[in-house]
Amino acid sequence: MELVTIHRQPASILGLAGQSIDAATVSLAFEAGINYFFFYNLESENFLDGLKSLLVGKREQTLVATGSENRNIESLRNYLDCVRHRLNIAQVDVFFAEYVSPADDIGQLQAVLDELHSWKDQKLVRYVGVTTHNLPIAKQLIEGHQCDVLMLRYNMAHRKAQEDVLPSASKTGIPVVAFTCTRWGSLLKGHPNWQQKPPLATDCYRMALSHRAVRLALTAPKNRQQLLENLSVLHSPQLWQQELTHWQEYGDLIYGAGQDAFDTQWI
Numbered sequence: 001m002e003l004v005t006i007h008r009q010p011a012s013i014l015g016l017a018g019q020s021i022d023a024a025t026v027s028l029a030f031e032a033g034i035n036y037f038f039f040y041n042l043e044s045e046n047f048l049d050g051l052k053s054l055l056v057g058k059r060e061q062t063l064v065a066t067g068s069e070n071r072n073i074e075s076l077r078n079y080l081d082c083v084r085h086r087l088n089i090a091q092v093d094v095f096f097a098e099y100v101s102p103a104d105d106i107g108q109l110q111a112v113l114d115e116l117h118s119w120k121d122q123k124l125v126r127y128v129g130v131t132t133h134n135l136p137i138a139k140q141l142i143e144g145h146q147c148d149v150l151m152l153r154y155n156m157a158h159r160k161a162q163e164d165v166l167p168s169a170s171k172t173g174i175p176v177v178a179f180t181c182t183r184w185g186s187l188l189k190g191h192p193n194w195q196q197k198p199p200l201a202t203d204c205y206r207m208a209l210s211h212r213a214v215r216l217a218l219t220a221p222k223n224r225q226q227l228l229e230n231l232s233v234l235h236s237p238q239l240w241q242q243e244l245t246h247w248q249e250y251g252d253l254i255y256g257a258g259q260d261a262f263d264t265q266w267i
Contacts, residue, residue, distance in 0.1 A: 011215065021048070027053070048087065067131065092124070097112050098130075149175055156251030159251065187204055226246050
């Protein structure tokens, strides 16, 4: 399955995630080549204002993605309606059941996925997505064709998805959206045992995109300058094997410095 806009244009390899950026930055990202926009909730007012303005004339060339970790069907329906009303759109491109974990009740989760698929049948959404940090769950969901898109933590430090999940995604044709590509910024800070320069954010995105199963990487710049720097990824060549090995070695150091169980328990 390919991620495409309503006008069948492929998704950009870099997606913009809503955070503390102004409305004009959304337009700047689009003009530079980003057409995939993701937000966790409706609290990012400036981002949503910019996205709404963009959608007035560019709806068919844009992918709108959001989701919820709520497992209550009525709450999910209310959120979908709020998103459609907030952005003045009839359809959301990608809606994710977020943060699926072993703590989820299987029956409740299945009801959520069934609900999202019914929205797809009703043309309220175009793709059903799932986000998770748990690799066994990710593999089970994609091999069971429970989702159209998988959003997964994948970066220099967190690469265990390469063993089973990403190959399975490639085999089943389910595109993967990589997030936390900079590992919440910690990959950019260096390590006491690393004597060379730490990576730039652009290196982190290129690393995530180096796997063929990863369709796009999310970037969440804090300001316009960071966005301008990250935009170079849209036109950067793939990493050479020597570069991949270099950053994998660095990532191994960062992974080993995980400060709590969340860093390493599932991935």
